[in-house]
Amino acid sequence: MTPLERAEAKFGWKLVTPTILILGLLILYPLMYNVYLSFFDVQLNGYKTFVGFENYIKLLTNTDYYSAIGTTSLYLLGTVVGTTLLGLAMALLLKDPFKGRGLVNAAIMLPYVAPVISVVFGWQFLFDPISGVVNYLFVDALGIWSERTNLIGNPDSALWVVVLFDIWKHAPIAYLLILSKLVSVSRDQYEAAAIDGYGPIGRFFHVTLPELYFVLATVVLLRLIWNLNRFEDVYLLAPNVQTLPIFTYYQAFTGVIDQGLAAATSVIQLAVLSVFIWFYIKKIMKW
Amino acid sequence: MLGKRTLTGRIGFALAILLLVSFSLLPFAQILSTSLKHQYDWGNPSLIPQTINLDAYKELLGLTEAKKVEMPAAIQKILNNPKLPQDKKDAISAKYMSNDNLFPFGKYMLNSVIFSVGAATFSLVFSVMGAYSISRLRFKGQVVIQRSVLFVYMVGGVLLMVPLYQMAMNIGLASSLWGSAFCLFLIYIVQTLPVGMYMLGNYFRGIPFALEEAAMMDGCSRKEAIIKVVLPLSLPMLATVFIYCFIIGWNEYLFASVFLKQYPEFHTLPLALQELFVSKNAIWDRIMAASMLTLAPIVICFLFASRFMKGGKTDGGVKG
Amino acid sequence: MAAITLKNIVKSYDKTQVVKGIDLAIEDGEFVVLVGPSGCGKSTTLRMIAGLEQPTSGDIIIGDRVVNDIEPQDRNIAMVFQNYALYPHKSVKENIVFALRRLKVDNEEIERRLSEISEMLQLEELLERKPADLSGGQRQRVAMGRAIIREADVFLFDEPLSNLDSKLRSHMRTEIGKIHNKFGRTSVYVTHDQVEAMTLADKVVVLHDGYIAQSGTPMEIYLNPTNIFVAQFIGSPSMNIIEGTLFNDYLDIDGYHLPRNQLSNVAYQAPITDSGLKVKVGIRPDFFNDKAFFSETEITFNFTGLTIDLIEPMGFDKEVLFNLAGSSVKARLDLRSDITLGAKIDLLVDLSRVLIFDHKTEQRL
Structure with a gap:
């Protein structure tokens, strides 16, 4: 290495050091510390006793844990499929310029940027059994349901409300990702397909979809990664829907507090997440 | 133009757009509508209030006169009891008077502003440095750092809540008010730093190397080239990243609840709103007005930032 | 003003050698054109003279200093980039005087040089505009102005005309020739265009695959090529x-x-x-x-x-x-x-x- 290259490397390290320190100390170290904690019985005040694999055994024999895994799976399935499809539909719909597209764009991006805490109240009101418009619509206006129900109060139906909420909030991201790919598909391809006699549907399956294959995979993977950790959107809207993050939160901070058990849950979850992230970095980012 | 030519096509397109926009905006409309309605109007499915009721906003923003609470006769009697020590009397009367300001919205808002603006500022500074380093400078270990940043970017807060809380406990920060606030501040920086680095890293990669080389030919050192050429060029992106980080901090609930739940003094808006919602003082119009006021800064920021997010740009579009 | 000497310069990226041992002496005030097909190492060589790349081995001497370990900003070099590399956020005027401002040259002197150069390059009307509002040819002239105003020891040109259409290119080629005659600075000019090499150079250096295939005056290269590569590369239609x-x-x-x-x-x-x-x-x-x-x-x-x-x-x-x-x-x-x-x-x-x-x-x- 020449002195100039050495100077550049030194400068590079100097600039990145604060970041490394902060991220190392407050993310990488905690992740490892979490593994350590998972072998202890941990009190809220920091008192620990070593228990070996007991937390893991407790966890794997806990039916609530399995039901949380089931809930999480349904949540992931519903949100991934819903977000991707809605995002795709939005991208196809808004692909070509039209008058007022900017405004429509801003409107559909709004759910994504709005604070969860604010919008959950709007949603809770919509589903409110007494005043909510959903019950009004299905019971009074359309007469599909025979009586007003508290959809959010019941964990089974609340799960689907939470799924719908997530789709509403995160479809804009899928939309942006898909749109950015969609606008890069050259017009020639569509025109060539049109001349070859394909109608809109044929063009979608023969031109659009093959081009989008990769970006759709990206969207699915990203949805899995982010939604596996999703906490606020679920907890604040319907605390009775116990996906894994909420399960962990309850273990760690409410009722009979067992932070060691929560740590064990997080360790397993991190392992699964790492597989997704590894896949993302390797296959999508191609690093 | 292919497709969308026939009249039915046009109508279908317009309907689809209308449906989409309604779906996106309905909850917002509901919040706004309910925040402006009188209680008797809540059950009315129409979004337009029969009469506009601004009381909730006035109350939250402290525009109403502090209501003089009439002490019930029984309480008055107790207070008049000469045997009762003065401090007990004060405590009792304070308890009644405190009902005046049920929800100090302004204070919570200030807390939220301090946490999110502060964290976003630090985050921006560190991420400019870090992103420049990993995207522009050549040194060993750069790729490892780059991947690690991407990795931690995707590790969610839930996986960190127990160890971070325990770490704060171990060094004694979690047990004091200022210690907890400090922890939360650091955590907000950590939560936003990888996003900032990711966005800025991508942006810096798009700035032609030749510009910096030209600056160096013009006699600038690397540092001067960054300050005089790269940063001025990146201003829109710096603003976007700042807003993005600000939004993350402003919206955060999980860690605020872990660290600050027991310190109402320092509650941020999300925490305070949730506390309000589960408290006996939950009244829809007040909650909705508070939601609206929490929403407003974000919407304003977003409208500003969206100028730079147009055209399907996805620099920041992956988080969340 | 300075002579430049390259002594056995080698540059490798990872395992591939791009420049494989170049020896070259450029006299004070000489106009040297490095020419060759893409990938021959000509741009890398120029960038090593500038200090934007570091040679893997060998010495670069400018004037009487070995500059290997001297930062680019301290080499007193001006450079015209292929894509001009104008600062998009600065006006034409600020682009041109940026280096002088940094050197704390006093305002009167700056104005004097600016008016001289903007007159020479016909930039007077454009001084307040931003680079985005200029045509390709105008941008090119601003890039020239920014390099000239420094009065640096050495001028480097990295394919400065390759983004212009053919008419403008030949016009600017003439302008560059005139400017060199006026200032007489040591210049190193990289191009893949053999016409530019023939017309501008005091000395043409034909590079091939990381080596110098031949160097000499344009006429020597044209009439007495020492190998088939040079013979066919120079001259149109080719030999x-x-x-x-x-x-x-x-x-x-x-x-x-x-x-x-x-x-x-x-x-x-x-x-x-x-x-x-x-x-x-x-x-x-x-x-x-x-x-x-x-x-x-x-x-x-x-x-x-x-x-x-x-x-x-x-x-x-x-x-x-x-x-x-x-x-x-x-x-x-x-x-x-x-x-x-x-x-x-x-x-x-x-x-x-x-x-x-x-x-x-x-x-x-």
């Missing part, structure tokens, strides 16, 4: 390479016998066997012509009975194609020569311009 056999007395091309004693520049002295030595013969299209356009005193050889396959009128002259020893050979003839397609004609060639190369090494014999 014809024809199979031939060299005997002791003559050079055989497709049955034509060119007398050896009249071929100039053949230093090859080794004895040749009876079966002859296979060689490659290089003849520029420009050195063929009709008999009518040669004077009596010139020593020529007459290729008789050639069949013309194609005629391309170019305006001032016309290019014709015919077959010789299995190669399609191009000749550039005077416009007035009356030649018809398919006819048998005689073409004369200037014998002193026929070059002979080794069949395998492709070096001049």
Whole structure:
């Protein structure tokens, strides 16, 4: 290495050091510390006793844990499929310029940027059994349901409300990702397909979809990664829907507090997440 | 133009757009509508209030006169009891008077502003440095750092809540008010730093190397080239990243609840709103007005930032 | 003002060598053009002089300093970039004076130099505009101005004209020549365009695959290329390479016998066997012509009975194609020569311009 290259490397390290320190100390170290904690019985005040694999055994024999895994799976399935499809539909719909597209764009991006805490109240009101418009619509206006129900109060139906909420909030991201790919598909391809006699549907399956294959995979993977950790959107809207993050939160901070058990849950979850992230970095980012 | 030519096509397109926009905006409309309605109007499915009721906003923003609470006769009697020590009397009367300001919205808002603006500022500074380093400078270990940043970017807060809380406990920060606030501040920086680095890293990669080389030919050192050429060029992106980080901090609930739940003094808006919602003082119009006021800064920021997010740009579009 | 010396410069990226040992001496005030096809290492060499890349080994000397360990900003060099690299957020004026402001040159001096340069480059009307509002040619002139105003020791040009259309390119080429004549700074100019190399250079350095293939004045390179690569790279249309056999007395091309004693520049002295030595013969299209356009005193050889396959009128002259020893050979003839397609004609060639190369090494014999 020449002195100039050495100077550049030194400068590079100097600039990145604060970041490394902060991220190392407050993310990488905690992740490892979490593994350590998972072998202890941990009190809220920091008192620990070593228990070996007991937390893991407790966890794997806990039916609530399995039901949380089931809930999480349904949540992931519903949100991934819903977000991707809605995002795709939005991208196809808004692909070509039209008058007022900017405004429509801003409107559909709004759910994504709005604070969860604010919008959950709007949603809770919509589903409110007494005043909510959903019950009004299905019971009074359309007469599909025979009586007003508290959809959010019941964990089974609340799960689907939470799924719908997530789709509403995160479809804009899928939309942006898909749109950015969609606008890069050259017009020639569509025109060539049109001349070859394909109608809109044929063009979608023969031109659009093959081009989008990769970006759709990206969207699915990203949805899995982010939604596996999703906490606020679920907890604040319907605390009775116990996906894994909420399960962990309850273990760690409410009722009979067992932070060691929560740590064990997080360790397993991190392992699964790492597989997704590894896949993302390797296959999508191609690093 | 292919497709969308026939009249039915046009109508279908317009309907689809209308449906989409309604779906996106309905909850917002509901919040706004309910925040402006009188209680008797809540059950009315129409979004337009029969009469506009601004009381909730006035109350939250402290525009109403502090209501003089009439002490019930029984309480008055107790207070008049000469045997009762003065401090007990004060405590009792304070308890009644405190009902005046049920929800100090302004204070919570200030807390939220301090946490999110502060964290976003630090985050921006560190991420400019870090992103420049990993995207522009050549040194060993750069790729490892780059991947690690991407990795931690995707590790969610839930996986960190127990160890971070325990770490704060171990060094004694979690047990004091200022210690907890400090922890939360650091955590907000950590939560936003990888996003900032990711966005800025991508942006810096798009700035032609030749510009910096030209600056160096013009006699600038690397540092001067960054300050005089790269940063001025990146201003829109710096603003976007700042807003993005600000939004993350402003919206955060999980860690605020872990660290600050027991310190109402320092509650941020999300925490305070949730506390309000589960408290006996939950009244829809007040909650909705508070939601609206929490929403407003974000919407304003977003409208500003969206100028730079147009055209399907996805620099920041992956988080969340 | 400064001379530049490159001593055995090598540059590798990871395992691939891009520059494989270059020695070059550039005199004070000289205009040197590095020319070669893409990937030959010319830009890398220029960037190493600038300090934007560091050589893997070897020394770079500017003036009397070895500059290997000196940061680019401290080398007192000005550079014009291929894509101009104007600062998009600064006005034309601020772009040009940026370096002077940094050097804390006083305002009066800045204004004086600015007005001189903007007049010379016709930038007066543009000073307040942003680069985004300029045309390609205007941007190019701003980039020139920014480099000139420094009055640096050395000017570097990295394919400065490659983004301009051909008319503007030849105009700016002339301007660069004028500017160099006026200031007389040591200049290093990288291009893949051999016309720029021929017209601008005091010295042309042809690079090939990380090595210097040949360096010399434009005319030396044109008339006396030392190998087939240089011979074909310089000159348009490029030199014809024809199979031939060299005997002791003559050079055989497709049955034509060119007398050896009249071929100039053949230093090859080794004895040749009876079966002859296979060689490659290089003849520029420009050195063929009709008999009518040669004077009596010139020593020529007459290729008789050639069949013309194609005629391309170019305006001032016309290019014709015919077959010789299995190669399609191009000749550039005077416009007035009356030649018809398919006819048998005689073409004369200037014998002193026929070059002979080794069949395998492709070096001049």
